[in-house]
Amino acid sequence: MFIDTAKIYIKSGNGGNGVISFRREKYVAYGGPDGGDGGKGGDIIFIADPNMSTLMDFKYRRKYIAGNGENGQGNNKYGRNAENLYIKLPIGTSIINDETGEIIADLVKSGQKAIVLRGGKGGRGNAKFATSTMKTPRFAESGEEGKELWVRLELKLLADVGLVGFPNAGKSTLLAACTRAKPKIANYPFTTLTPNLGVVEHKGKSFVMADIPGLIEGAHKGEGLGYDFLRHIERTKLILHIVDISGADGNNPVSNFEKINNELALYSEKLTKIPQIVVANKIDIEGAQENCKIFTEALSLKGLEVFKISAVTGEGIEPLLDKVIEFLDKMKEEINPDVEDVIVYEIPKEAETLDIEVKNGTYYLSGAKIDRLLKRVNLQDENSLRYFEKNLRKSGIIDELKKSGLKNGDIINIRNFEFEFYD
Numbered sequence: 001m002f003i004d005t006a007k008i009y010i011k012s013g014n015g016g017n018g019v020i021s022f023r024r025e026k027y028v029a030y031g032g033p034d035g036g037d038g039g040k041g042g043d044i045i046f047i048a049d050p051n052m053s054t055l056m057d058f059k060y061r062r063k064y065i066a067g068n069g070e071n072g073q074g075n076n077k078y079g080r081n082a083e084n085l086y087i088k089l090p091i092g093t094s095i096i097n098d099e100t101g102e103i104i105a106d107l108v109k110s111g112q113k114a115i116v117l118r119g120g121k122g123g124r125g126n127a128k129f130a131t132s133t134m135k136t137p138r139f140a141e142s143g144e145e146g147k148e149l150w151v152r153l154e155l156k157l158l159a160d161v162g163l164v165g166f167p168n169a170g171k172s173t174l175l176a177a178c179t180r181a182k183p184k185i186a187n188y189p190f191t192t193l194t195p196n197l198g199v200v201e202h203k204g205k206s207f208v209m210a211d212i213p214g215l216i217e218g219a220h221k222g223e224g225l226g227y228d229f230l231r232h233i234e235r236t237k238l239i240l241h242i243v244d245i246s247g248a249d250g251n252n253p254v255s256n257f258e259k260i261n262n263e264l265a266l267y268s269e270k271l272t273k274i275p276q277i278v279v280a281n282k283i284d285i286e287g288a289q290e291n292c293k294i295f296t297e298a299l300s301l302k303g304l305e306v307f308k309i310s311a312v313t314g315e316g317i318e319p320l321l322d323k324v325i326e327f328l329d330k331m332k333e334e335i336n337p338d339v340e341d342v343i344v345y346e347i348p349k350e351a352e353t354l355d356i357e358v359k360n361g362t363y364y365l366s367g368a369k370i371d372r373l374l375k376r377v378n379l380q381d382e383n384s385l386r387y388f389e390k391n392l393r394k395s396g397i398i399d400e401l402k403k404s405g406l407k408n409g410d411i412i413n414i415r416n417f418e419f420e421f422y423d
Contacts (some may be wrong), residue, residue, distance in 0.1 A: 013041025
């Protein structure tokens with residue numbers, strides 16, 4: 001089964017907690033704080049794997065959570081860092097922030113990595129807080145929490161040439177005639193239900209050709225199969241626009257050509273910038289030559305050249321492939337994009353809110369800014385409280401309170417813990 005989209009939940013590991021510990025040995029004078037730091041949480045890292053071809057694995061497993069860092073220990077022992085979690089993806093997969101729609105990374109070459117979520121830092125043990133004026137700190141920091149995110153994975157096939165056109169235009173037949181691929185071929189619409197890839201070898205050169213399931217009018221809105229597979233055209237360097245020139249079932253080749261181009265434009269402006277070669281197929285059918293003449297004249301007014309072929313008999317295929325090879329060779333000379341081996345994504349930081357509410361002379365504080373500082377202190381320890389007060393000043397919270405009217409002797413309430421303020 002070909003699966004080309006998936007939505008998964010990822011979470012990096014929490015940092016380990018710092019520890020409160022004191023050295024106590026019988027024959028060693030001057031013991032002291034020796035609490036070690038916590039270890040770092042594991043990162044979430046995606047890696048492009050050439051051995052994968054679909055996103056099938058993510059249909060059955062939706063949650064990926066990295067390990068947590070170990071807590072610190074006494075005797076200045078650090079907690080162990082957690083191992084990073086590597087998630088393998090097929091080459092050509094886009095990683096998208098599901099909430100914002102932001103493209104986090106495009107993995108387009110083998111072994112390329114994307115570090116999407118960093119693990120939380122480990123908290124500092126009490127040994128790190130010892131100073132000449134605070135020799136026995138009885139507090140330590142908690143580890144940072146890991147970050148979480150829902151991401152959408154979209155696989156876009158990496159092909160040099162993409163075949164587009166109405167259902168039953170002969171795309172699969174052309175792919176089979178040019179490559180060793182064996183797509184399903186039958187005389188009814190939507191025979192091809194998933195994209196097919198094949199390698200074309202022609203006059204000592206080769207390129208990858210993709211057969212995209214047939215499009216119909218309204219494909220950009222999800223009608224037919226087009227909406228699911230239009231994305232696969234985005235990465236192609238060249239489009240071969242296959243038109244059924246036989247006029248079977250009353251189809252108008254010129255009208256069909258314009259409808260497909262309109263669908264490409266409505267789906268994405270990017271698709272309109274991909275060069276096209278127009279291919280009139282089925283010229284071996286009775287009456288097709290007259291239709292082809294009308295079609296060629298109409299497109300010549302647009303400055304477009306038409307290649308006449310029969311995918312069944314092989315007529316006209318060789319000159320068409322000559323043109324494709326010539327075009328791709330020119331593109332190689334003009335385009336040589338540099339691709340980063342490692343992509344690092346920084347998740348947007350949430351604003352640190354501070355809410356101040358004054359009731360009967362008491363200043364009630366809440367919000368993310370306060371919560372972050374509270375994680376680092378032991379409210380039952382005098383030294384820890386001094387450290388907390390120092391951070392309140394350093395973070396600008398005291399200045400905000402003064403703007404709200406705070407003065408000496410007023411009460412500050414933080415999560416039901418109260419103390420008097422003196423400057």
